[in-house]
Amino acid sequence: MTTSTNPTILLLEDEDALRRGIATYFEDSGYRVFCAANGQEGLTVLQREQIDLVFTDLLMPVMGGLEFITEMSRVAPQIPVIVISGIGVINDAVEALRRGAWEYVVKPIHDLTALEHLARRALETTCLRLEVEGLKQKLLNGAIQHPEVFAAILTQSPAMLSLFRYLEVVAQTCQPVLITGETGTGKELFCRAIHAASGRSGRMVTVNLAGLDDQMFADTLFGHARGAFTGADRSREGLLVQAAGGTMVLDEIGDLSETSQIKLLRLLQEGEYYPLGTDFPARTDARFVLATHRNLKDMVRNGSFRQDLYYRLATHQVQIPPLRCRREDLPILVRHFLHEAAQALQKMVPTPPPELFSYLGAYPFPGNVRELQAMVFDAVARHTRGVLSLTSFHSAIGAPAELPQTASPGATGVIIRDATGERIPTLKEAEKSLIAQALKMANGNQGLAASYLGIQRSALNKRLARQRQTAD
Numbered sequence: 001m002t003t004s005t006n007p008t009i010l011l012l013e014d015e016d017a018l019r020r021g022i023a024t025y026f027e028d029s030g031y032r033v034f035c036a037a038n039g040q041e042g043l044t045v046l047q048r049e050q051i052d053l054v055f056t057d058l059l060m061p062v063m064g065g066l067e068f069i070t071e072m073s074r075v076a077p078q079i080p081v082i083v084i085s086g087i088g089v090i091n092d093a094v095e096a097l098r099r100g101a102w103e104y105v106v107k108p109i110h111d112l113t114a115l116e117h118l119a120r121r122a123l124e125t126t127c128l129r130l131e132v133e134g135l136k137q138k139l140l141n142g143a144i145q146h147p148e149v150f151a152a153i154l155t156q157s158p159a160m161l162s163l164f165r166y167l168e169v170v171a172q173t174c175q176p177v178l179i180t181g182e183t184g185t186g187k188e189l190f191c192r193a194i195h196a197a198s199g200r201s202g203r204m205v206t207v208n209l210a211g212l213d214d215q216m217f218a219d220t221l222f223g224h225a226r227g228a229f230t231g232a233d234r235s236r237e238g239l240l241v242q243a244a245g246g247t248m249v250l251d252e253i254g255d256l257s258e259t260s261q262i263k264l265l266r267l268l269q270e271g272e273y274y275p276l277g278t279d280f281p282a283r284t285d286a287r288f289v290l291a292t293h294r295n296l297k298d299m300v301r302n303g304s305f306r307q308d309l310y311y312r313l314a315t316h317q318v319q320i321p322p323l324r325c326r327r328e329d330l331p332i333l334v335r336h337f338l339h340e341a342a343q344a345l346q347k348m349v350p351t352p353p354p355e356l357f358s359y360l361g362a363y364p365f366p367g368n369v370r371e372l373q374a375m376v377f378d379a380v381a382r383h384t385r386g387v388l389s390l391t392s393f394h395s396a397i398g399a400p401a402e403l404p405q406t407a408s409p410g411a412t413g414v415i416i417r418d419a420t421g422e423r424i425p426t427l428k429e430a431e432k433s434l435i436a437q438a439l440k441m442a443n444g445n446q447g448l449a450a451s452y453l454g455i456q457r458s459a460l461n462k463r464l465a466r467q468r469q470t471a472d
Contacts, residue, residue, distance in 0.1 A: 082105060246287070
């Protein structure tokens, strides 16, 4: 399927007037049209041009429609064929469907708009079928074909790598992609990766929809004509024009008003829009990528987001996992931000202490990767020499009592006995049990265990040394 330009149609029709009429209408609608008077000419066009859709008559000289369809099923079975047949050749139209045609239309054609809607449906259906086939191949070989597209997203998480494989397939289709995820998970980086993987020649244009009222939304995307509203002293093109042949990214899609949602739905369904102050529609071939931190399903349930728009957006949906669900990425992210901060602050790259990663692993990171980046930059800004201090991380995260889910009341193993004859543990025994539990929770990391216990690492080392001497 053509993704970087408007769809391309091959029209086979031996009646000059009908051929010119259909070709002119589709060209005015933004399609590229190649014409042929018979099947033999049509096959020649197929050999030199990338065709997305074929319209063909059945009764033509040299090579008729049935023979052409049979040959097409051999050389280009992925291209949908719509038959345009006369009333007297309905049986031949049925035979064309049996040979692989997608649909047929009976002459005379009175409504070219309906023909264009049929063409769009055929293109979308074919696009989805090719995408499913591509996704199957990705799942079978499990390889990322173009890892450079995702180079800006630092990860070794299997869940993230699985998303990369999925995006490589859907990026090359014409359908919208909805990216959801908490604040700070990197939705903008995913948008850029989709655009890069799409192979589109146009630009990626991004607009944040938060705070835009209905007029600002329409004016920003669609543009306006001179005199469209007070202060419009000259016409202005909207961002959709800048995104021609490329990708239009709509960020914070969950903040759209209902009126704007209706306009966006029409834009996605019809590929056309009305600049403010004009009566004639304009068309766009931009591909749409949409992002939000909101739960659109909940918004649909409470009536604040249109259900029909949600299903139009959610053809391809990517949910970016939060940082707390991919803790294996902490080491590579921290080291990357250390280098980034050191370069920005013109300092030597500090060495992170071994216990840093275990300590960060116990924190839920509500601000995700963006919060981690801010923590590292602050730590580097405060750093003077030697190993990076944990002080700024302690200050940002708070008390070490913010432990993983496994830390529950009573999990320390220190139990105060009641008066039924069982004794109360001694302070020495309680201390030994607490230290053992802290080390277990910190996976043997003494620095992190000391922070759990609220003491310095040197104090913990002394207590451990004393326990070993007592045991000896």
